[in-house]
Amino acid sequence: MKISYRHVSTPEVAYRHISTPEDSSFVVKEFCQPRFTNTFHFHHGYELILIVKSEGKMYAGNKVMNYNEGEIYMFGPGLVHCFCNNSSPVGTDELAHAIIVQFTEDFIGKDFFDNLELRKIRELIQLSEYGIKFSKISSAVNTLFFQFQASQQMKNLIILLQILDELSLRSRDSVQLLTDDPRKIHYKDVDSKKLESVFKYVLENYAGHVDSKSAAALAYMNEAAFCRYFKKRTTKTFSQFVNEIRISHATKLLMGTDNGISEICYACGFDNISYFNRQFKIYQGTSPREYRKAFIESNVSAPSFRPTGD
Structure with a gap:
């Protein structure tokens, strides 16, 4: 099992498929840019985003809201989204920074999340079709995103499962659905x-x-x-x-x-x-x-x- 890890410092195309090497199960990307590329895009798989450094406006499905650093977002297949950060203060060279994990529904094997022990993660993945915003994130969860490394394939897989497990157990006051009914948005x-x-x-x-x-x-x-x-x-x-x-x-x-x-x-x-x-x-x-x-x-x-x- 292979995980693709990419550091991205230049803008990518607006529509991003989860295109991985044939034997990769998911992709990790790290964006460090003066500004996020404010483009609409969606995926045929799932996406987790940690906003390390940035604030601005975010569009998901058909709603607009403010976003801030330290928040985590999760998007399901076909849910269009776009982040547009505010300009850095004059005289500074601050970069917008995000860590992104993209994976397909069967990234760890077909029906894997049907196991009783993993039902909370399965519910989380299903809920991501609406788009999810996680706030009040503990430093332990944020730290997991920084533990992804290009040369540690099995460990990366475990880290992703840990992140999904932690997010699936979040209290209601730290979870916000971003759309009312994604089926209405085409x-x-x-x-x-x-x-x-x-x-x-x-x-x-x-x-x-x-x-x-x-x-x-x-x-x-x-x-x-x-x-x-x-x-x-x-x-x-x-x-x-x-x-x-x-x-x-x-x-x-x-x-x-x-x-x-x-x-x-x-x-x-x-x-x-x-x-x-x-x-x-x-x-x-x-x-x-x-x-x-x-x-x-x-x-x-x-x-x-x-x-x-x-």
Whole structure:
């Protein structure tokens, strides 16, 4: 049994098959780049990702959310995803860093996970079709990712099983499903490039003006056809997608800055405070002010700032 280990310092293609040497059972990759390649892609197998160093926006299935270093993500077959990290602070040379493990369902043999002792791991693998985010990860789990080595084939296999076992036992408050129903989301290989261009356009411009006509041009479609296409592929309208990115950024600012509500509203691309408040409640179930208050009172990574009123 052979495990392929690759260190990647340059961008790869958008659509990544789990292509291993014929006798390899899974692949380990390590990305160290100024920026992750913000491309849409999906696999025919499974993927585990440890975010060692980076933060930014992540798209999975049809949802947008913030991601941070120290988190682990798991994606099942066909679940499109994309990480786009924030720019490094001016004057620094910080690199985005991630360790990725890709494997097929039968990487350790057909029906192996049907054994009673491994039912928790089997459930985890099945659940990954929705996409999973693991937070509150112990240092012991993170350390396992750094123990993969190119010349220790059997040990690498054991390490992967250890990681899967640890993740399968995580408490509910440290596990978040990323999509509601992956069966409603239909992507094809050819969708990756179109959606990549649109996603990049919105990420680079959400704080200012974003419109469906410009997005349609990037996808080489007329506006009406693009809007139908986008809704069919993502189950949401283009404007809903834009608002979701803006609201995800608003939550980050509410938790990490002392900026006023109005200032955050405009910084996220909204030009009307009432509309911002309505959209925030749609996506978060509460008002921006209540969201910030709940975050501070939770004492989870409580910020040292005092929020200013608006």
